Amino acid sequence: MADDSRSTDKNAFGSYAAIGDSFTEGVGDPGPDGTYVGWADRFAVLLADQLPENDFRYANLAVRGRLLDQIVAEQVPRAKELAPDLVTFCAGGNDIIRPGTDPDDVAERFERAVADLTSAVGTVMVTTGFDTRGVTLLKHLRGKIATYNGHVRAIADRYDCPVLDLWSLKSVQDRRAWDDDRLHLSPEGHTRVALRAAQVLGMPVPADPDQPWPPVPPRGTLEVRRDDIHWAREYLVPWIGRRLRGESSGDHVEAKRPDLMPL
Numbered sequence: 001m002a003d004d005s006r007s008t009d010k011n012a013f014g015s016y017a018a019i020g021d022s023f024t025e026g027v028g029d030p031g032p033d034g035t036y037v038g039w040a041d042r043f044a045v046l047l048a049d050q051l052p053e054n055d056f057r058y059a060n061l062a063v064r065g066r067l068l069d070q071i072v073a074e075q076v077p078r079a080k081e082l083a084p085d086l087v088t089f090c091a092g093g094n095d096i097i098r099p100g101t102d103p104d105d106v107a108e109r110f111e112r113a114v115a116d117l118t119s120a121v122g123t124v125m126v127t128t129g130f131d132t133r134g135v136t137l138l139k140h141l142r143g144k145i146a147t148y149n150g151h152v153r154a155i156a157d158r159y160d161c162p163v164l165d166l167w168s169l170k171s172v173q174d175r176r177a178w179d180d181d182r183l184h185l186s187p188e189g190h191t192r193v194a195l196r197a198a199q200v201l202g203m204p205v206p207a208d209p210d211q212p213w214p215p216v217p218p219r220g221t222l223e224v225r226r227d228d229i230h231w232a233r234e235y236l237v238p239w240i241g242r243r244l245r246g247e248s249s250g251d252h253v254e255a256k257r258p259d260l261m262p263l
Helices: 038-048 068-074 076-082 103-118 139-159 187-200 221-245
Strands: 015-019 057-060 086-089 123-127 257-262
Touching: 015 038, 015 076, 038 057, 038 086, 038 187, 068 076, 068 103, 076 103, 076 257, 086 103, 103 123, 103 139, 123 139
Parallel strands: 015 057, 015 086, 086 123
Antiparallel strands: 057 257
16 A cells, blocks of 8 residues: 555644535435434544544535536535635546546646645645546546545645545455445445555554455355446436436535534
C-alpha cells in the first residue's frame, strides 16, 4: 500500500468539511433515520474522538450525481466560506465514467479547484478513484481511471495535499465492500475507507482497513447468473434510463449537513 500519510498534530483538525458526490454523501450506507452515513461521516467521528467533547465541527456538502463542475460551482465556494481546518475533495468520478470524457481535461479543472481551495482553507485531502477490475459496469474504464489517478497524485504533490488512495485499498475490491447496486460502497466498505482516511493523516485507528475478509463458500454458476440478472433488472436498466433522459440521482437533493456543526 502506498504511504500517503503526513506528520500531523493529532489535535490539529478542529473542523472538517467534505465535498463531493454520492461516494462522499454516503450512498450505500443508510443510517437508522434513512439519511446516508458513509465514510466521511465515519471519518468525522474518528477526527472528533481526537478532541475534547464539542470541540469538533463537521459539514458534509456532498450531493449524489454531481459532476466536477457542479461540485466546483456549488460546494467549493461554501467550503471556502466555512474555512475549515480540513477539506476532503473527491470529484471527477462521474465525469470519468461518461462516454467521451478526457481524463486530462477533467484533471485540469480539478487542479484549478484544488488551487482555489488550498488558498482559503487548511489542509485539502484529495481522493483517487477505485480499481474497478471487479466492477461489472466500470471495469472497461479501468485504464481511464488510472490515468486520472496519476493526475490526482501529481496535483497532490504540487499542492502538498494528503492522498486518500482508494486504488491501493485492496479490501474494497471484495464484492462485500459494495452495495447491491455494484456502484456504491456497502456500510463495511465505507467503514474501511474512513479508517484509511484516518491512517493517511497519521491517526491511530481501531482496525486495519485492509484486514482480510472472512472466507465465503464458493458460488455456483447458476447462482452468479441469477444475481447478475437481478442486478441488471433492478439497477442497470434504471441507471441507463436516467442517462438517456438526462436525469441525475441528485436532482432535487440538497447537502445533508451544509453547516459546520458539532457531532
